[in-house]
Amino acid sequence: MSRLAKGLLILAIxxxxxxxxxxxxxxxxxPVVACGFFSGLFLLALVLGRKIKFDPVLR
Structure with missing residues (x-):
């Protein structure tokens, strides 16, 4: 998890x-609107920060 995602999670909590x-x-x-906003940004940071590895060789 990136530092940005951790910070957004803390802000949401x-x-x-x-x-x-x-x-x-x-x-x-x-506070409820801010929680929703920070939670959405947290999910976006998780998706963008994820490194997807693709193995073209089927084993």
Whole structure:
């Protein structure tokens, strides 16, 4: 996992935690939207960072 993917995962977890444990509705839906945004970027970073090896010789 790349450093970018790790950072986005941490940001997604922190924003989800903030959204779950905030008792008052002072922030609105911002933590939930941020969690979705960071989760999407995390998945994109995982897909782009994956190195696919192709072996043309069938064994």
């Amino acid at each position: 922190l924003s989800a935690t903030l959204g779950c444990f905030t008792t008052e509705n002072t922030l609105g839906d911002a």
